[in-house]
Amino acid sequence: MAGSTGGGETIMATRQIAAHEIHAHAAPQGFLRKWVFSLDHKVIGLQYYFLALTAVFVGMFLSLLMRIHLIWPNVSLPLVGEIKPETYLSLLTMHGTIMVFFVLTTAPQGGFGNYFLPIQIGAADMAFPVLNMLSFWVTFIGYIVMLSAFFVVGGAPLHGWTGYPPLSALPSAGPGEGAGADLWIISIALFCVGALMSALNFITTTLDMRARGMTMMRMPLTCWAWFITAILGLLAFGVLFSAGILLLLDRNAGTSFFVPLVVVNGQIAAHKGGSPLLWQHLFWFFGHPEVYIAILPAMGLCSQLVSVFSRKPIFGYKAMVYAMLSIGLLGFMVWGHHMFMSGMSPYSAFAFSVMTMAIGVPSAIKTFNWLGTLWGGRIRFYSPMLFAIGFVSLFVSGGISGPFLAQPTLDIPLHDTYFVTGHFHLIMGVASIFGIFAATYYWFPKMFGHMMSESLARWHFWFTFVGTYAIFMPMHYLGMAGHPRRYSQGTELAFLQPLLPLQKFITYVAFVTIAAQFIFLFNLFWSMKYGKKASDNPWEATTLEWTTATPPPHDNFGGRTPAVYNGPYEYSVPGAPRDYVMQTDPATVAAH
């Protein structure tokens, strides 16, 4: 053993290699350059985060309107009025789109990834700060364009977040399919451009800007997750962008990429020969990796947190890395499972089915490794840990219905029911949201210099955790009982009457769960000013962000860059002076 003296437990400090000087960035002084058109990855991260925070409340409000309409279809709401069936479809479309793009893709990667990737690898900023700023502002404009769809003639589109043609390709196909649908496509295209620029930055930064000693296999799993997510984004968003261009041309230039010969309102449309299935292939080639774009950062973070708060090294670091890589790779081979209903060849369906179920293997590896990390740990149940465990729970609960839907014979009866709604909300929606909550509670002290209220956080956790299960588990039963999804009014259909009490229950719980989110919102803003002052390393964690000041200086490490000596999960190390060894601790060696 290196440095062993052969007796007693002596900690021998060896030479400390000085961190080498780097060119320190001067912080901009003006408000516009500092907070609006900032090049600082931390400010850009916060901009993404608050964009997503705004978006999640908009998306949640839309879902509340849908839930109200489902059980009281004729009620007239203040400001909103009575929700018509077509309005319900618009709400559904905008809820899905805003949540998937501007929340689940934006907060974990654009928000926390931007803020913490450079710090965790020991860099002063992203590789291309100007591009980073541009990617945020393009995303922001995309968000404004998306919201503006509510206010044009005809209102927001009603083709769902998946935008299937011919509905999405024909302006005459329904209210909202005119200007609203054009804005929707333009918004998505802008989002794709922003996401591609962002992916470029993440990949280059990870590969080229790591501090001395920060090998790839010494990166925190959060960084691996952001890196793999960026690769997925790079390969997926270009495809969605292309599909969006083709759809725009079909709508506005009279082409027939996706539109077959169709009759709309008794008239033969001026299209022929296009294939709606072509859109589905292109969309889902993006769409399935998008699921992992949303959830991989949460997986990385969860790995980080179970280790930090169990005071144990992560169980199977390399296995976690390879599992994430496998999930990313397999994620590009399974898009067809979204299209079992489209009449595809049974042989293709079989192939997609097998590949889909294969994703269960790396997913199970990750789950067992999280459990293995928890096992025997000295667990500290702080709020980030609660949400991390909540994530594992939701990931398992939502994931377990995946193999059901991966089988064409089961998917065909279940596909258009609430079973699918329950499945993807648990695994893609709420699990990722739990990752965002966990990240917020974990990194808030570093970002804002104060601790969040732990008691409010606990209330928030329990309301959200129980509420989430109470909303989405019953949806599986609704689906198994044959309740179709996307129907705006089930109250008048005789065969759905027995299910109405369950629908009402879900709506009541949704009220409570949404109300509980205001606890979070209050805690967030209140703690920024009145929260207990945070130390530099309040969670006693090992990664680089906890070695710098709180909040970090403009260039992250005050003009110096750290040298990395250790892996990211050195907890409960026998012989070490504390129960954790920072990544920057030079080789302190315990002798026998």
Place this chain on the structure above:
Amino acid sequence: MASYTPTVSIDDPRTATGGDGVLPPDWGGDGDSFGFFDTRLRRARLGLVVGLTGIAMIFISFTSAYVIRQGLPTLDPRTNTLLHDWFPVPLPRLLLINTGVLLISSVTMELARRQAARKRALARFASVAGAPEHSKEEISWLALTVVLGLSFLAGQWMAWRELAASGFYVASSPSSSFVYLLTGMHGVHLFGGVVALLTVGVASVLRRSADSQLIAVDVTGRYWHFMAALWVYILCLLEFVH
């Protein structure tokens, strides 16, 4: 008997990019050293490769759509039968001339890159007495590349006009839709390269550092070559894949 085995040697921290025990490489793991020419150049090139991957995905998607659309039958409402409606568009011969122009511009781009590298090398000795001065009469390969790039784009526009004159508009037939789509998207990307070159030109007038200029020319040059190769690919796709 508790013991702690450090994950690194106590004398030399491991500074590899992923393997174990390799000394600090040029490629990653050497920290955030803004300001060093080699680091900046390497980073810009890496960023370009990543960015081009994203652009490649866009054209791969179009290719996929192109191939699939060819095989799709369409319903004839009069006879209620399925028929194939894919008829190749006769491509204007002008496209061949445009291709030549673009390929020549790729050569001039490379000459511009070498010129910028030479300037940077000479800039180090600018203050030394007797050092050769930059010749004002030297051909500006960069400007020539911009002219050729714009000529290519103008040629593509004329090819569009020619197609339209023959009755092939964007929505006339599935194959004409793809001709406009692929040439248009390529044109937009090439125009981005022209804008980048003009930016480099402005930076040169503003006497920005030779390092920054060389990095910009180097990266734009690689982008330009990619666009030339992409155009040849698109032309082959449109001409031969039916």
